[in-house]
Amino acid sequence: MxxxxxxxxxxxxxxxxxxxxxxxxxWNINVNGRSYFPEINDDAIDCAICRAQEMSIYVENETLDAALTGKDWIAENSSDVHVITDLVYSKVSSRPAKWVIAVAYDSPVKNIEDLEGKKISTELVKYTKKYFKERNINVTVEFSWGATEAKIVSGLADAIVEVTETGSTIKAHGLRIIHEMMQTNTQLIANHKAWENKFKREKIEQIALLLKGALLAEKLVGLKMNVPKERLEKIVSLLPSLNAPTVSSLYQSTWFSVETVAHVNIIRDLIPELLKNGAEGIIEYPLNKVI
Structure with a gap:
């Protein structure tokens, strides 16, 4: 090919x-040591590993056809790319991350207007400058190479703009969040030329479909159980499902096999309720993809 x-x-x-x-x-992606070009078990794909901060630039200038990167870095680079789909996942949680403005816990600053004339440290420089300019708040924005939280403690900045998922790291550094600037999540993007190419577009759409299916499956589990005929209507009324539970009769029996898909958050309450109402032999199993 x-x-x-x-x-x-x-x-x-x-x-x-x-x-x-x-x-x-x-897809199995195998990163070998320091190589920036990992192997993938798909002859139709060549992979490259790049910093998320730069990814949208490489996609826009057609060095890459498609990529996964943050919504925040697309905004930071003002990249003209085609956004295929949102993918909410991270190393910590399944919630979107957010860029926030934080100050020292004992700072007199209560809101962003109080930052007039102050110095802000962040990695998200261009977007931060634009954000404050649109609100007619004069601030000095300086680039941070890392350890941004420490800039306030060391007196190098009055506030920081930092990305967080839970806010726990910011609080642990003795800082206080005063404002949320934007929510961000991973996005699958492509350049316009690749999107107009039939082969590449179909491949990108395949990737989007299966990645979204895998993410949805993380939130769901399969449930299977045996139910006596006289309790079937009650059990079915308790069960959530994508459409309707699957019900099939057991061989030479008045019992039925019932199968459904349910959100992981309700399972701990649902299973005891099913047992209480006559279900037996309940099996819970993980799902790889839900399309």
Missing amino acids: NEKLKLGIPKGSLESATIALFKRSG
């Missing part, structure tokens, strides 16, 4: 989570 899709995988904090997501979707 001559034509291949050049796919970017984010390096850094999302690298392991992304490779694990692809594995659940059917």
Whole structure:
């Protein structure tokens, strides 16, 4: 096969989570040591590992056909790319991350207007400058190479703009969040030329479909149980499902096999309720993909 899709995988904090997501979707990505070009079990794809901060630039200039990167870095780079789909996943939780403004816990600053004339440290420089300019708040924004939280403690900045999922790290550094600037999540993107190419577009759509299916499956489990005929209607009324539970009769019996899919958050309450109402032999099993 001559034509291949050049796919970017984010390096850094999302690298392991992304490779694990692809594995659940059917692709094994093997990163060999320091190589920036990992192997993948798909002859139609060539992979490259790049920093998420730069990924949208490489997609826009057609170095890469498609990639996964943060919505925040697309905004930071003002990249003209085609967003295929949102993919909410991370190394910590299944919630979107957010960029917040934080100050020292004992700072007199209560809101962003109080930052007039102050110095802000962040890695998200361009977006932060634009954000404050649109609100007519004059601030000095400086780039941070890392350890951004420490800039306030050391007196190098009055506030920081930092990404967080739970806010726990910011609080642990003695800081206080005063404002949320934006929510961000991983996005699958492509350049316009690749999207207009029939082969590459179909491959990108395949990746999007299976990645979303794997993410949805993380939140769901399968349930299977045996139910006596006289309790069937009650059990079915208790069960959630994508459409309706699957019900089939057991061989030469007045019992039925009932199968459904349910959200993981309700299982601990649902299973005892099913037992109480006559279900037996309940099996819970994980799902790889839900399409």
